Amino acid sequence: MIGKLAIVGVGLIGGSLARAAKRAGIVSEVVGIGRDDASLQRGVELGVIDRFTTDIGSGVADADMVVIAVPLATISKLLPQLKASMPADAVLTDVGSAKASVVEDVRTVFGQIPANFVPGHPIAGTEKSGVEASFAELFDNRRVILTPLPESAPEAIAKVRLLWEQAGAEVIEMGVEHHDEVLAATSHLPHVLAYALVDALARGEQGEEIFRYAAGGFRDFSRIASSHPVMWRDICLANRGAILKMLKHFTDDLNEIADSIEKGDGDHLLELFSRAKAARDRYCG
């Protein structure tokens, strides 16, 4: 049981976590903290949060747990106020899609990694954003990755784990660097590709009229290009090393395909397409 849960950033993820915690009956109060009065007020009306404040200090002053759910580049700006106002025994966690940059931000502002800090990342989301898009079932049967640090206290890890498990998720733990590489491959790179493709098409000779001829496959493929641009800019910059490395692997593969198409090497194309189909069917089937 968590007494007061403070959620900094009540958007799709923060709002859905608030809803899921309420659904599970594990919080007595959820306070939403943000910058936009109207959006926070809407969160109260929707029953997502119990009350709100735009003042971080007073919002976290008597919190038992604080969840940071803002775009990555905003985190470093909030940390000084959190450090100044959070109770010493409150647990601090976040939901950022890249973990090394958050850990670095915390280390810089706090001077060290606090024992009550446990970085986290729910592998869940939709291409929508904002509190209106939040729903309690978002994390049901989804994975949440925690990347605890050597400094993280076992009790703090246990509390964050419990929150996510009660929100319906399966919790796994891995190292910060491993997390950032895995996510660069399975999430960050696909988003970059989807944005690049949609933009390349829209800027092409045909203009946007070309989307009229897009079939269902394209819709599915490009759905993630509707994701929150600020969030994805921040992820690209926060996890740039791992993303650039994956981009390199990918473009090598793509150049190999372009080469085969140019040379008319059907055997190689068939081999590669068959291997990809088998992998996808096996794991996402």
Next chain:
Amino acid sequence: MIGKLAIVGVGLIGGSLARAAKRAGIVSEVVGIGRDDASLQRGVELGVIDRFTTDIGSGVADADMVVIAVPLATISKLLPQLKASMPADAVLTDVGSAKASVVEDVRTVFGQIPANFVPGHPIAGTEKSGVEASFAELFDNRRVILTPLPESAPEAIAKVRLLWEQAGAEVIEMGVEHHDEVLAATSHLPHVLAYALVDALARGEQGEEIFRYAAGGFRDFSRIASSHPVMWRDICLANRGAILKMLKHFTDDLNEIADSIEKGDGDHLLELFSRAKAARDRYCG
């Protein structure tokens, strides 16, 4: 009303067209033509076709309309038998995803473009294949592009148009080259990217274990990598010029993004991601 409809290749597209034509009550008989007895027999059992033969000559001998629905590279192999056995007044069409190569094949085998030949392409499909995956609703409210040639007889065009309209589709016409460019952009390139990404991930250091951490966005994005590898090999080779051109545009865009990530140019990333989101929301929203 079509009397006898001969469908060469009773897979997802051919089978779904047979089902849709039967649903509309516009055919008196559908004959399936293929190489695999067991699959054709299954088509009869499922009510997709009325009867079948593995002999193209006898299958098309008294047909009123012949639809070629086999992978692109197989078409040129079938055309000599079609030419030898089809009634002179039967209409010939196809469902190939690239049109210039089919037109070239027909011109080569027939010595000219027959007046009763109307190239076509339904913008519909799923990542599944085979007659078991076929369903009558596949073309409902989807677009079918016809690319009639100067030699195509108006009555032949009208008959093919009617077939697709009765199958539930909206029929549009455009030139062969324009079709191939539009499809390279909206369908062929996305498939190549999905195959390349899934293959790059599966071959990476993490191996296929990495797919465990893939979220919903990745599933959507990579779904088309489960498509029929032979069909897509053929498309890549048949439409290689347009695909290579689009690949070039795309990699230019991608390199620009990689450059911005490397330089930490968040403004440019935000501009590009916002533009892509706006385009996608406007057209696929």
